[in-house]
Amino acid sequence: MKINRRESIKGALGVAAGGLLGPAINIGSAQAQSRAETLRHVMGAVFTSLDPTLQGATRESFPLSVNIYDRLGSFARKPVPGGLSFDFDNIRGELAERIDRASDGLSFTFHIRQGATWHDGSPVTTDDIQWSLARAVTAQSLAKAQMANGSMTSTDQFKVVGERQIEVKLSRPDRLGLATFCVPFIPMFNSKLAKKHATADDPWAIAWLKENTAGGGAYTIESNRPGQQVVLKRNDNWKNSEDGKLPFFQRIIIQTIPDVSSRASLLERGDADLTLDAAASDIPGIEQRGKAKVIGLPQSNSFQCIAFNTLIEPFNNRLVRAAIAAALPYEDMFKAAMFGRGEPLFGATWETPTHSAMPQKMPLQYDLDKAKALLKEAGLANGFKTTFSFPTSASASVEPMAALIKESLAKLGIDVTVQKLPDAQLTTQVVERRLQMFFDFGTSWLPTPDYTTRVFFSGTGRWNASGWNDPEVAKLVGEARYETDKAVYDAKMLEIVKRAQRDVPVALLWHPAHDAVIAKNIEGYTYWFHRGADYRDLKRT
């Protein structure tokens, strides 16, 4: 009897263990045919809005919008070492089949593609375009500021000049004018559909467009489970691609998988096709095992840096900033934080800049003697106490870097407390200028040197992290914006670079790598300024 019961319990345990192992070996077998034409993209983040122009929309909503909506124009693609990238200097029409540019840079004419339709089958008319442009400059959304960046602020600037022609007039030859029509913030809406859902309080249907779409792009939304999964279906009537052909993939499944190592295993097991947010530390292993391929390109329009709060003691002294910038072990940090992936913005050998790009590779090098001399000159030969802060979301890469910084600065007598803050708290403290020294980053969609300077190195906004306020830079950058003579523009930018070199408001580190882990049989992945995947580029071979 004793044995019997023991046996029966053993049996029960056996059943329980069998339950663990038994079921579901049939993954994916049911729809093998359509699997080849389905792309499964796994990511850590969620979409908060289908309208990317809404404040609070996550950056994943930018590429989503690009695949669902067309814009008037788009950037062409170009080969770069290691893959393909968007070509900022080459703008083509998207919903417009042709773009005429006036030679004085003060107007553009968009010719809407003949026979273009919206997802509901209705034709694209100039009314739709005019409504979409008016929404961009009028509605309370991020599109408004984006349009202002391209010197477009009033509906008077858009005029229908033919059956399918819309003319846009600028008051000044803004170098971002035309490029503005290529960004995710300026999608073209099916105005008849959107207007049906507009209310007196919400004339631009902002609330409705947050959860619904009214576009005509390459994909439509088949299903949307917020926070979990979005499924896109190809729009077989779409005509606005580079070569006039339909995209390869018929369905796109975009799934949120919070755990980073799960995403990597899915790719390596062949169950998923694409992830853009693998851990930097996993990339070398994935490359070595070769079960999935890695396309790593530097994010040419993005940079990371150590920012110094130039508004408080002792960082208001440029000698202190220069001293710390000379005491950062750049090479080791690059290896520890980025595993050597990306493109360094330190270690240049020039003494006076010859190149007008901003940001660019700066002559920052690890030189402890120079750092000691600078600190002595600043009257702080005995060092001081400070904190180095960074956001939780960046901790995987910044934490190892923080240890190196602390160790290195200790040699100057600078006692660094490392402080990890939740992102919301860090952002708040940056705005309130309460941090001392911290990790920061910046991305500009339209990376002209003057725009990057305007946002990240002047003014009082969140993104001028160091609070650097050089009146001469502010003046130069304002002039450069509308400068049409390339030589004059370059001269102004060179002066700005020179001042940034002298003042060291931030220690520029690198362009981080954009690592796309992708199934081995998928071709065509392109790096876009919005740092997301354009599914229209991809095909399975």
Added chain:
Amino acid sequence: MRAVITIAHHTARRFLASIPALLGVLVFTFLMMRVLPGDPAVFFASDPNAGPEEIEQMRKTLGLDRPLPVQMAYYFRDIATGNLGRSMTTGQPVVTDLAERLPASLELTVTALVLALSLALPLGVLAALYPGTLLDHAVRFVCSLGVCVPTFVSGLVLIYVFYVILGIAPDPTGRLGAFDAPPPGITGLLLVDFLIVGDFESWRSALSQLILPASTMALFVLAPLARMTRASMLAVLGSDFIRTAHSLGLSRRKVIITYGLRNALLPVITITGVVFSTMLGANVLVEKVFAWPGVGSYALDALLASDYAPVQGFVLLMASVFVLVNLTVDTLYGIADPRVTIE
């Protein structure tokens, strides 16, 4: 009939009594969220083009420009009308989010708890029957291991073994395979829903998605349940009435299960209630590792983003769940031991 009326009466009284506690929790969470550093308006309006004007506009949209008491008054008014606000992290109304995610958490927790109890009770009883033997030590070892290994480690190990190496578990990506049909959405509990619509293939798929995360959670709570069963069983088995039962020649089975286990159950039920509530809200790590769309990870994400509404909604939900669980536990006491009445 009288028993049912009594239970209904007690239930109603318990609910009324819990209202002040719920209100207290609401006020506390409301204030705590606002005391925390981190300004949601600044965080959510962090586009490179966003200046002070955009931040102000965001503050207005969020209603954070009003004085605190006014905000609180609005908050209570909204709760009374069933509106918990809107989450900035998912872009959805909090009620919708919670309604979607609570069934996911419930399904996982209940499965894990059933699994854990079905192992813990026999193991605990066995350990109590043979204290100090190899068996007892083996049970203690298994329990210690379960409680010592953090859930994200055991979860990752299970994924590595059963998904990556053996390939017999489905990909650990939530409640359904990516290529499966969407859930019917009747009760939100997938196993129940697929049974109702008679879709057995999807039912199997949902079950196979559930097994690894449920096992991970079950391993972790095995220890308190098994140890409590053992301790309680030991005390009961040493008592006079068991000796009497033995001396009267009752079968060993009857003595241990009917007289022993039943009397030993009260503390086990108590700990089960506590374990259940904790599992439901605090198993963020399991949810994260298995991409399980539960309430715990939802609240954590919101907290990190200083997103007030979901955190407040979550705390309210959990407080209500606690009230319900306690009530259930009290009712179960009465069933396990008729001498106990709820007062």
